[in-house]
Amino acid sequence: MQQETLGFFEKVYVVVRQIPFGKVTSYGAIAKYLGAAKSARIVGYAMNGSHGKDVPAHRVVNRKGLLTGKHHFDGTNIMQQLLENEGIEIIDNQIQNLESVFWDPAKEL
């Protein structure tokens, strides 16, 4: 395996791909799992480069469950549509009952 050649971005991609169907996580949770709790912004920025990869960026939201990056998708509410398709209820870009669908890599992995 080539982990040393992997940059921070690719490490993020690996974790995001582990997110199970119908679950979501936060940028900070991923960053913390990677050992860089203060690099939550970088995780979000990594999602910016996830375009074209099999990374379910729509399952990654901020710690409030707010779809901060929805406007980076093709449509205006495509991100919400994808999540709702997985059984997650969303109102006004805000995930409802976040505790039930939250998936923490630090605990699950």
Added chain:
DNA sequence: TTTCTGACTCGAA
């Protein structure tokens, strides 16, 4: 080459 900004988060005043 330097500078800036960004899909964040937390703590302090």
Added chain:
DNA sequence: CTTCGAGCCAGAA
């Protein structure tokens, strides 16, 4: 209660 600043990495101008 609200507001503000700092820290992290990578890519674009």
